[in-house]
Every structure is written in structure tokens, then in C-alpha cells.
Amino acid sequence: MELHQLRCFVMVAEELHFGRAAKRLFMTQPPLSRQIQMLERSLGVTLLERSNRNVQLTVAGQHFLRDARHVLAYTEQAATAARRLARGEAGQLLLGFTAVSGYNLIPGLLGHAAHLLPDVGFELHEMVSGAQTEALAASMIDVGFVRR
Numbered sequence: 474m475e476l477h478q479l480r481c482f483v484m485v486a487e488e489l490h491f492g493r494a495a496k497r498l499f500m501t502q503p504p505l506s507r508q509i510q511m512l513e514r515s516l517g518v519t520l521l522e523r524s525n526r527n528v529q530l531t532v533a534g535q536h537f538l539r540d541a542r543h544v545l546a547y548t549e550q551a552a553t554a555a556r557r558l559a560r561g562e563a564g565q566l567l568l569g570f571t572a573v574s575g576y577n578l579i580p581g582l583l584g585h586a587a588h589l590l591p592d593v594g595f596e597l598h599e600m601v602s603g604a605q606t607e608a609l610a611a612s613m614i615d616v617g618f619v620r621r
Contacts, residue, residue, distance in 0.1 A: 476548060479512075480498070480545065482537070482538070483542060484497055484498055486520075489530075490528060491506060518533045518537070521534055557592065562592060565593070568596065568615070568617075568618070569598045569600050569608055569616065569617040569618065570617070571601060572599060573620055583595055602617075602619035605617035605618075605619050
């Protein structure tokens, strides 16, 4: 079973018409029919009752449609989460700071950052400037606020 087959099935189930579903999927009807047949064969279940005039979901098809929609939605959520992590919009940011910057700079900065990046967690490490430089070089922190 492949995600493409699930997308094809969901589209046919929504349209109850192979031609319209194929058009929405930007493909022709024969490959769409093959995808549905391959899906049904892999499951060992008939999902759609076909006649010359209409297409209907079987009972198994109705239940499978609900689950297929969940799988596709979850897959899209996982892909979105991965892209957001790659762009730095989610995840964990390790911050080094000196005691002085901790009182003056960090509270306002974190409040602003938390508003802009709600899915980023901040882990704070108080350390002297020299230790921050070493921690940055060793990738133990992502950002350092040092005193000059």
C-alpha cells in the first residue's frame, strides 16, 4: 500500500466517479483505476462497487476512507513538522548567557522569541563568556550572550 494509492482512493470516494477524480488528480482514468485495483488487491478487500453508471463505497470502503484520511492527514503533519524543524521554526534552542545578560537581556528576548516561535523550546545555561565560547565550538549551545 502506498500513499499515492490512498490519495487516489480518497479522491474516488469523494467524487464517486473515476473520471472526475482523475481530473482532480491531474491524471487519466486508466492509471487511476489501476491504482485502486492494486490497493484493493494488496488489502484483499473490495473498497468500491463499480457499475457502468455509478461508483459506491462498500462497507469496508467507508471504514477504510475514514482511516485513509487520518493517515494522509498525519503524514502531512509529519512532513510539515520536519520542514519546520529544518527551518528552525520548531525544536530546542540551547542558549548560553552570563549572569548580567540574564537579568537585563534574556527575559525580554525570550518573551519576544516565544511569541514569534511558539514551537521552539529554550534551554538556558548560565556560564561565563569563556565557557560559552568553548560550548559554542563544541555545539553544546546554539547561541551565546557574552560580556565584552
